[in-house]
Amino acid sequence: MVTRLSHFFLRTLREDPADAEVSSHRLLVRAGYIRRAAPGIFTWLPLGLRVKAKIESVIREEMTNAGAYEVHFPALLPREPYESSGRWNSYGDGIFRLQDRKGADYLLAPTHEEMFTLLVKDLYSSYKDLPLAIYQIQDKYRDEARPRAGLLRGREFTMKDAYSFDYTDEGQDASYQSQRDAYERIFQKLGLEYVIVAADNGLMGGARSEEFLHPTPIGEDSFVRSAGGYAANVEAFTTTAPAPIPFEGLGEPVIFDSPNTPTIQTLVDHANAHLDAPADGIAGPATDGAAEWTAAHTLKNVVLALTHLDGTRELVIVGIPGDRDVDDKRAEVAFAPAAVEAATEQDFENNPLLVKGYIGPWSETGAVLGEQSATGIRYLLDPRVVDGTAWMTGANIDEKHVHTLVAGRDFTGDGFVEVANVRAGDPAPDGSGPVEIARGMEIGHVFQLGRFFADALGLKVLDENGKLVTVTMGSYGIGVTRILAIIAELNNDEKGLIWPASVAPFDVHVVATGREPVVFEVSEKLSAELEASGLDVLYDDRPKVSPGVKFGDAELVGVPQIVIVGRGAADGQVELWDRRTGDREVVPVAEVAARLAAR
Template sequence: MLRMSTLLLRTLREDPADAEVPSHRLLVRAGYVRRVAPGIYSWLPLGVRMLQRVSAVVREEMDAIGAQEVLFPALIPREPYEATGRWTEYGDNLFRLQDRRGNHYLLGPTHEELFTLMVKGEYSSYKDLPVMLYQIQTKYRDEARARAGILRGREFLMKDSYSFDLDDDGLQRSYDLHREAYVRIFTRLGMDYRIVAAVSGAMGGSASEEFLAPAPTGEDSFVSCTSCDYAANTEAVQLRAAQPADPAARPPMQVLDTPDTPTIDTLVAVLAALGHHVPAKGTLKNVVVLLRHPDGRLEPLVVGIPGDREVDLKRLEANVSPAQVLPFDDFERHPELVKGYIGPQGLDESKIRYVVDPLVVRGSAWATGANEPGRHAVNVVLGRDFEPEAAVPAAEVWAGDPCGRCGAPLVIGRGIEIGHIFQLGRKYADALGLDVLGPDAKPVRVTMGSYGIGVSRAIAAIAEQSHDERGLAWPRSVAPADVHVVGIGKGEEKPAAERIAEALAGQGLTVLLDDRPKVSPGVAFKDAELLGIPTWVVVGKSLQDGEVEVRDRRTSGSRRVPLDEVVRAVVAEVRG
């Protein structure tokens, strides 16, 4: 039983000034967490109970698919991360430190390396596989901008697991097991969530899906189809593109004088005046960005997209990963890039790389820059007048764009990434030499999957989805207590509340009892609503009729129950 008279809990009447999003505001106000430093939070007793309850659900479901729990240090020497290249690849997001002897360490952002090395160290036979390992552990990422309280912190609690298999079929089985376990976990946590296709990254190239909790405060945007069940992170969306055409069937390319047309709008107007009625979406906009490769090398990249769209930098970056995308403004050092008049034709003769968004298809004709100031070209045809190096999704995605699978309009929503499952393949096994001996006594390179759930973030995501203007309203499976008992009055009410609380605790329920002396009814009610325990029992003036009230936090419904039936009624409700 949790007694509010002694519980380390102080609720705030007013919103903290630095909190913007609902989960941050309410978790602080209701006394679940306190900020220690940017992106770093302490958890008070009620918050800790929630971490434990969410962790317990995760553990049960991970154990149920045969995964084994281990625990690695958060403080890790540099060498394994050096071996996989992530010491540099992770960039500034890695917390690095040195010991007194000057040796380099990091605080683990994820633990692929150590899991791989553990399997390598302990196992050496195909008979040992498959194996799935997981841990629930504090992770560290030096976020450029920690924000939104618990949603994006620099320290957070995460379940990460890894599967080790002999072949692709085995990996697929491990992946599917995790996917099913995640479905059970998020369902049990009472969350609204979507499974969306994610970007697999440049090198892995295998399957990856994210579990997103729809919420207006989410940082990820995703599309879902209004007709079929396709859903994808915006970064990973495949749109239905136009049919390729025969490049030779187009009218010849023509270069026109188009002075003072630095933007798409001005270009469309000037072309119309010249008799070429090209809509904005028929122009080809060529955006220059700067790629920073993991080895630090910088390289300009030109991306062609339809002129009515903007470049979605996050989407582009996800599709050129592990390179980073930076703004490009060094036109002086690249005279071949004529600012405002860049065209793809002839660009391939310079050493500058050119790619297009998949919306730009073979045989399509475009109005675009002519690579000289004040001039544009029309009927510039892909496959005849220029040849991009690759198609890289980079254009922003719009609501109503056609689904890549069925062509129906897509809708766009925002969500919080609460889980990610990923077929890693052999990247880490290659880097760290993870082999087992096969039945033929020859070494077999192991293939891996990695799977994450943000435990602390899940609590914030649930708060985003489960609150109202009065406070939090937790699902039963994660609430810090099963029932909140309040006694109102100066007669028999409080002793009666105490007895009911004892009886409920005796039935195995976790009871939060408001036994604070001298709290007014208003305070007790406001706090109960703020804290968000799903069921509460009010022992008040109806006690003289031998009844108490049982209330539901979510529906605000209330019913009177005879004193001698309270325990049974509440137990039924909680277990129901």
């Protein structure tokens, strides 16, 4: 049935919504796709719902092709399964919790791993039942601290989440690959360019984790990639440690006065003014030959405070090259599930052995940092701080530093940690060359959960030998409403939206201009004909609206093909208008259907 604008539930708006920070939010509201109901919570208007349904239909088709079956879990769920997995607590403020009239605890599910696991446990018991892939397309809830950017970070949002179930690691790899392939097909169909980047696999302990990112300068995520094909998000990037260096020939630690040098820059300036240039055996072979001291010669010791899940607070010190900073996201992943923040003044007061601005792992009287040291504070090193590298760092005495302090000889850490920021030019871990830093938007995530949830909830099956084995799972998510917003974000101009044909709310927008009856007769007939040929037609049949307003609405709404029926209608001529290129072309009305089909 042709949809007529004279009756359709649509009002375009002239003004941008006051709270819109990004173009997808601004345009989806102005063009009448969505409407704000509460912070981060939106009402879907008919246009928006049509686009959403098209995206869902592409996803469903490829899930079916991947052998996954659709189920649907409740959004309102009891506490118990989330208690078993530990997530009732670990979600913190990030979820909506409530009680029913009997006082039983419930939550609005932000994700359904527990329920999928329990459902399969409930119904399946044998290796013969596996592999299995099931998915749902469902409205989910997260109580974001700062809902923003419209649909990009909402509190109610639609996700497709799929899970695979296998009883062997090989099976799990095959299931993973099948979903990964389906994701490639989905994004290809949606016309969304993507890069598959290695991602952190989090707490679950599964072997593989990859994100699908759409590369775009306006992306909110950074990722790194090499010309040789390596790609990873910043959290998953692993530093290539240099080979250890023999201690022979390295000088001894030298303490020197360094008044008023609490920062790396003041220290470097001081060293260049008062010390000899960094020479062999002083600054260490890794930076041999440098004409002067630089931040790269220094070892920066950063005091962090972790808050563990049980509420305990632990100080930890990370030693990283002075020319790098702690990357918050990498630190978050490195210390998860603990929360990380900078140490406070109070923390320093509680640890008087730490001389602020002059902290280092070593003193003449023994180790200062590390679990076995005077402070007892855990000390973790950047992977570049290998044995035999020599560093300039704090001497744990006010206004004194030390240089030619050799890792593995003069100090050691309790382990290594990936918290330093990644820089363009850093070597890709797979040897494929230096990386560049790019920006992208996350559009999908596939990862192996391994046996985390199956262990927590007791999902086991009997294997070929009648032995109970724990099932291994994969998790595969796409944010449906997020994808919609990203497509809108990437497909617009100053006039409005420009939908790719695969997800456009209508295939063609017929605009009748002027007041002559023939225009409406031709438009009517053409619209019916196009609809009969299988196209979804939006027909602007509004009788008393000016051509300018109609064109403006058509540009704002963004249906990719527009047909203008105007003065030429009496002679059987109409105009085809390509919303993306802006090209207009006069064609006989009899050819419109064929021409549109050809596009």
